[in-house]
Amino acid sequence: MTKIILPLQQHVGRPCKPIVQQGEKVKRGQLLAIPAGLGANLHASFTGKISEIAETHIAIETEQEENLTTYLPLPKNLNKLETIASAGIVGAGGAGFPTAVKLSRQLPQGVFIANGAECEALFGHNVRLMQEEAAKLVRGIKYCMEITKAPRGFIALKEKHKDQVKALQKLVAQENNLELFFLPDLYPEGDERVLVREILGIELQPGQLPGEVNAVINNVETIKHIVEAIEDGKPFIDKDLTIAGRVAKSGLVLFNVPLGTPVELLLHKAGGLIEPSGEIILGGPMTGKTGSLTSPLLKTMGGVLVAMPFPQEKRKMGILVCECGGSEARLQQIAVAMGAEVVAQKLCKRMVKVQDRYRCDKPGVCPGQAGAVLELKKARRTSTAGGKLFAVNQHPDGCSS
Numbered sequence: 001m002t003k004i005i006l007p008l009q010q011h012v013g014r015p016c017k018p019i020v021q022q023g024e025k026v027k028r029g030q031l032l033a034i035p036a037g038l039g040a041n042l043h044a045s046f047t048g049k050i051s052e053i054a055e056t057h058i059a060i061e062t063e064q065e066e067n068l069t070t071y072l073p074l075p076k077n078l079n080k081l082e083t084i085a086s087a088g089i090v091g092a093g094g095a096g097f098p099t100a101v102k103l104s105r106q107l108p109q110g111v112f113i114a115n116g117a118e119c120e121a122l123f124g125h126n127v128r129l130m131q132e133e134a135a136k137l138v139r140g141i142k143y144c145m146e147i148t149k150a151p152r153g154f155i156a157l158k159e160k161h162k163d164q165v166k167a168l169q170k171l172v173a174q175e176n177n178l179e180l181f182f183l184p185d186l187y188p189e190g191d192e193r194v195l196v197r198e199i200l201g202i203e204l205q206p207g208q209l210p211g212e213v214n215a216v217i218n219n220v221e222t223i224k225h226i227v228e229a230i231e232d233g234k235p236f237i238d239k240d241l242t243i244a245g246r247v248a249k250s251g252l253v254l255f256n257v258p259l260g261t262p263v264e265l266l267l268h269k270a271g272g273l274i275e276p277s278g279e280i281i282l283g284g285p286m287t288g289k290t291g292s293l294t295s296p297l298l299k300t301m302g303g304v305l306v307a308m309p310f311p312q313e314k315r316k317m318g319i320l321v322c323e324c325g326g327s328e329a330r331l332q333q334i335a336v337a338m339g340a341e342v343v344a345q346k347l348c349k350r351m352v353k354v355q356d357r358y359r360c361d362k363p364g365v366c367p368g369q370a371g372a373v374l375e376l377k378k379a380r381r382t383s384t385a386g387g388k389l390f391a392v393n394q395h396p397d398g399c400s401s
Contacts, residue, residue, distance in 0.1 A: 004046050004060045004260035006032065010299040011090040012097045013038030018058055024050045028258075029071030029235055032058055040098045040299075041088035043235040045258035060260070068258060073233030080230055081147050087229035088236045088299075093119075093126075093190065093219030094287060096300040099226065102216055103147045110214025112150040113199060114141050114223055116157035117183055119190025120284025122244040123303050125253045126220050127161050129240060133224065134168040140223035141178060143230055148216055153178040155220075156195050160185050186364055187286065188324050192217050194364045206352050206359035239297055243270040245306035246277040257297060264293035266304050278309035279337070286324065290333065313340045318376035320369055322348030323360035346372040 008015040016033035020026060026044045033042040042058070047066050052059035074086045085100035093115060114137065118126040130137060141153050155172065157165065159182040172178050181199050183189045193204045195217055202213050210217050218226075221240050228234040238256040243249070248271025257266070263280060267273060282291035282301055291304070317340045319331045328345070335342045349367045351358040 002046075002062045002262075003051065004048070004062060004258075004262075005057050005294075005296040006042060006045065006060065006260045007057045007296065007298065008033055008042065009039070009056070010042070010096060010259075011038075011040045012095065013040075015039070015056065016042045018053050020050050020053070020058070022050050022053050026050060026060065027072050028066065028068070029073065029237060031235075035098075038098065038101070040090045040100075041086060041235070043088055043237050045237040045260050068238075068256070071234060071237060074229060074235055076233065080143060083229050083233075084147075084226055087225065087234070089222065089225045089229060090236070090299050091219055092221040092225060092236075092239070092299060092302075094283065094300050094302060095219075099218065099222055102211075102218070103144060105148060105211050105216055107148045107150040107214050107216060110148070110150050110216070111152045111154060111200070112141065112145045112148055113195055113210075113215060113217040114144075114153070114155045114220050115190055115192075115195060115217050116155055116161075116220040117190035117195070118158065118161070119188050120286055120288075120302060121187070122251070122305060123242045123284060124251060125240040125242050125255070125302070127157075127164055128253050129220055129224060129255075130155075130157065130161075130165045130168050134165070134171050136227050137168065137220055137223055138171045138175070138178070139231075140227040142175075143226055144216070144218060144223065145177070150216065151177060154181045154199055155179075156181045156183055156189075156199060158183050158185050158189065188364055191324070191363045197364075203362070206361050207354040236299060239299065239301065241266075241297070241301060242303040243267065243305075244303060245281075246274045246308060247306055248272055248274060259297055259299060261297045262293065263291055263295045263297075263304055266297065267293070267306070273306060276309050278307040281305040281307060289330065310334065310337045313338045316341050316343045318342070318344035318346065320346050320348065320372055320376075321358075322351060322366075323358065324363055324366075344376050346376060348372075 014037040017036045018033045020032050028047045030044045032044050046062045048060040048062040051061040089099040090096045116126050116130050145153050172180055192210050196202050196204050196210050225236050240255050243252045252270045280291045281288040317335050321328050350360045352361045
């Protein structure tokens with residue numbers, strides 16, 4: 001018997017409202033919770049019994065092995081956009097924005113962009129998807145272009161992966177309104193504002209969304225889920241991800257893993273931990289968060305990483321905060337884990353305040369930070385430039401949506 005935890009908020013917006021009762025038996029694919037405002041449906045990823053309904057999650061007790069290729073299908077009397085909403089699809093690249101809401105924008109003179117940048121280091125599942133499911137991806141892009149009425153489409157991926165997506169290149173060559181766009185191997189090339197700048201030559205201002213310049217962007221895995229919902233009636237109940245770091249099979253790509261699967265089981269699939277091992281990171285090295293063996297797989301989780309133990313550092317630290325990686329709180333957390341005290345903080349030169357948060361005014365175009373480092377040192381505080389804890393703060397959308 002395994003306890004599966006399904007958080008009620010795996011998306012931008014408010015937590016979902018449960019529509020099942022404790023003790024109720026549910027089947028894989030069954031609708032468990034619905035949006036309470038902006039949000040996305042939540043479905044059972046396993047067959048079992050509802051053992052707990054809490055403010056933050058629903059728990060399912062599974063009793064036996066099951067055929068994970070089967071599920072309760074979505075209603076059939078829906079149009080494509082309604083099917084996407086019914087399936088509970090959100091940005092699988094980390095953003096978690098409800099996909100049906102994003103695709104509801106009409107773009108008769110705009111573009112649809114499939115984001116295959118695989119932004120985070122160590123991840124490989126998006127590239128594998130483009131390599132192995134090229135035809136499905138092209139069909140999904142055409143569905144998205146049909147829904148949004150976008151006359152042009154792009155698939156954005158890094159130049160270094162050109163040889164790995166030859167099948168995709170052949171299919172795109174057969175479409176007169178779809179093309180590949182190759183990106184440099186930089187971080188954060190998967191950021192939506194970076195994609196708009198690279199592909200359309202338009203510089204979005206901090207806080208501005210692609211829709212304001214007639215563009216809609218979805219991660220390639222998100223598009224895979226769109227195809228499965230439209231063609232197979234499958235809700236968003238499985239996730240693709242990469243397992244890397246201090247595991248026996250670092251770089252392992254897993255497809256169609258049921259949501260809620262505990263991290264411990266994922267690491268077991270990767271051959272187990274290599275000791276010494278340290279922090280478990282949910283997501284990528286830049287935007288991931290600390291987790292545990294009991295953490296559940298989420299709709300927005302692109303991977304599980306296992307780090308080396310933190311080096312111990314007794315000197316006082318300063319942190320340099322920018323938007324393109326871990327949050328200020330994350331840097332503080334790392335410093336504490338290292339045994340250090342943070343006594344100073346500086347903002348990246350590109351950080352500008354938008355409403356109640358700081359945003360980067362030009363993501364991916366990084367300025368020198370020597371002045372900030374010298375100021376930290378001048379105050380007789382140890383800058384984290386030497387301690388390898390140097391620059392990063394909250395990137396709001398992960399790397400893609």
